[in-house]
Amino acid sequence: MCPETVGASQDGQGVIRSIHGRIHMEQIDLSEIQELLDDILGGTVDFQQLVEQGTSGQSILSWGGILHDFGTIFLQELVMQKRLWVHVLLLAVASAVLLHFAEVFKNRSVSQISFAMIYMILLLILMVSFQNSMEIARGVLLAMRNFMTVLAPAYFLAMTMTSYVASAGVYYEFILLLVSGLQRVLELFVLPCIEIYVLLVMVDHLSGEERLSRLTELLEMVVGWSLKGVVAAVMAFHMIQGLLTPAADAFRKLTVSKGIEMIPGIGDAGSSVTDMVLGSAMLIKNGIGAAALVVLLLLCLIPLAKLGIMMAAYYLLAAVLQPISDERITGCLAGVGCGMKLLFQTICMVLVLFLLTVALTTAITGR
Template sequence: MIRKRTWILRLIFISILLVLIGKPSASYAMSTQEEEYDYTQIQKSLNSALGKEDNMNFGEYVKNLLSGKESFSFKGVFQKMLQTIGLEFKSNLSSLMKLLTIAVISAVFTNFSHTFQNSQIAETGFYVTYLLMFVILASTFIGATKLATDTLHNVLNFMKALVPTYCMSVAFCTGATTSAAYYQGILILVTVVDYLLLKIVFPLTSIYMMAVLANNLSQEDMLSKLSELLATLIRWMLKTLLAVVIGIGTIQSLITPAVDQVKRSSIIKATQMIPGIGGLFSGVAETVLGAGSLLKNCIGVAGLVAIIVICAIPIVKLIIYVLIYKLVAAAIQPISDKRIVNCVSASAEASSLLLQTVFVAAILFEIVITIVAVSTMRVT
C-alpha cells in the first residue's frame, strides 16, 4: 500500500513538472535545436567557393529563415550576374576580334585561291590561319573546362559539408532509418557525380573538341561520326543520370520515411493512453517535432540557395562562351571556309556540353534536397 501511494505521488510530481517546464514554445524549441548544429564546415566550403566578397553566411541565413527575416536575397545575385555578363563580354572581346580577323584572313586565301596557279599556296595560307584559330579556340576551351571543373568541385565540397548537418536534422524529426538511407544515398550521388561527370564526361567533351578540330584540318571528312557519337553519348549520360536520380529518390521517399513515421506514431499514440499526462506528452512531442521539421526545411532551403549562388556566375560565363562562339560562326559563315565555320560551331557545341553538365549537376542536388524535405514533412 505504501509503495502504491509512493508511485502515485511520483506520478503526480512528474505530471506537475511536465506542465511547468515540459511544454516549450515553438520558438524556444527551434532556437534550442538550432544551437546544436555546427555550420563551420559548410561555411568553409562556401568561403572557398565564393570568396570573401561574395560570401554567404550560412548560419545567419538559417537563423533569419527561422525568424522570418531576410538578410540574403537573390537581388544581389542577379546584380552580380549582370555585372558578370558585362565583364565577360569585355574580357572575351579580344578573343572575338582575333577569331573574326583570322576568319577574314582565311577567307582571303580561300576566295582568291583561283588566282594562284599552284593551289598549294592557298592551302598553305589556310593551314597557317587554321593553326592560329586552333590555338585560340583550344585556349578558350581549356579556360571554360577549368571553370566548369572548379564549379563542380565547389558544389561537391559543399554537399559533403552539408549532408551530415542536413541528415542530422532529418533524423531528429523523422528517425534514424530515414536519415541513414538519405545520408548514404546522397553520398553515393556525390561519388557518382565525381566519377561520372568529372572523370568521364569532361574528358569525353575534350576528346570531342579535339576530334572536331582534327577532322576539319583536312578536306576529307574522317572524324565527324566519332564527334557526333561522343556528343550523343554525353547527352545520354546526363539524361540517364538525371532520370535515375529522380526515379530512385521518388521511390525511396515513398518507402523509407513511412517506416520511421509508423514507429513515431506508435510511440506517440502509446503515450496518449497514459491517464492524465498522455495529452501533455503528445503536445510536447508535436511542438518539438514541428520545430525540428521547420529547422530541417530551413537548412534545406539554405542549401538550395547556396547551390544556386555557387553555380549562377559560372553558368552565366559558360552561356557567354557559347553565345560568343555562335556569334562568330554566324558572322564568318558568308565569307570564310566551311572548315573554319565548323570549328567555331564545334567550340560552341563543346562549351554547351560543359554548360549542360554543370547545370545537370546543380539540378541533381537541388532535386535531392527537395525530395528529402518534401518526403519528411509529416512527423507524426
C-alpha cells in the same frame, strides 16, 4: 477540472517552453559548411543566417540581387572575352582574303599553306579557350561536390531530430554514393569524352573532308544519354525510396505520440512536448534544406554565366562569319561552341540532381 490535472497541465506547459528554448541552431555544427563557403565565395554568404531567415519565414532568395549580380558578371565576361573574339574575327577575315587572292592568281598551293597556318593559329587560340572552360567546369563541379559532402552530416543530423531516423540513414548513404559516383562518372568518362569530341571536331575540319563527323556525333550522343541516364537513376531512387522509409518513420512517430497521450495525467502535456520538439527540429531541417538550395544556385551562377557567354559567342561567330569565311573555320567554331554546350549541360545536370535530391528529401520527410 481537478487540481492535479491543472497542475500537470501547467507543468507540461513549462516543460514545453523550456524544451522549445533549448532547440537552437547551436545544436547543429555549421562551421565546416561556412569555412567551405568562405573559401569558395569569399565570405559573401552566411549559411547560418540563411537558415535562420528560412526558419523565421523570411525570404532567403533575393531575385533582384541575383539579377544585378548576373548582369555585372555578364558585362565583365563580355569585356574579358572581347580580345579573344577580335583575334578569331581577324583570323577568319585573313583566311578569307588569302583564299580570295589565291583564287585570283590561280595559286592553289599558296592558299593551302596560308590557310593551314591560319587554321593552326586558330586551333591554338580555341584550345586555350576550351581548356579554360574545362577548368571552370571542373572547379564548379568540385565546389558542388565538396558542399554536398560537408552539408550531409549537419542536414541529416537535423533529420534525425525529427524522428526520421531510418530515412536519415538511407538518404545519407545515398548522398555519399551520389557524390562519389558522379565524381567518377564525370572525371573518368563524361569530361574526357567532351575533350575528345572538341579535338576531333578541330582535326576533322582541317582537311575539308568530314571523315570524323559520325564519330563526333556518336560522342555527343553518348554524353547526352549518359547525363540523362544518371538523372533517370536518381529520380527512380527517390520515387521508390520515398514511398517506403519516410512512411515507416512517420508510422513510428505517430505510434510514439499516441502512446504518450495514453499516459494518465501527463499524456496531453507530453504529447504537446513531443510535437513542439519535433516541430522545432522539422523547421530547422527545412531551413537547412532551403539554404542549401540557395547556396547551390549561387555556386553555379558565375560559372554558368561564363560558359553560357562563351558558348553563345562561338555560335554567333560561326553564324556571322559563314558568308565570308571558309566553311572549315565556321564549322570548327560551331564545334567548339557545341563542346561548350556539353560542358554547360553537364553542370546543369549535376546542379539539377543536387537540387532535386535536397528538395525531394526535405519535402518527403517534412510531413
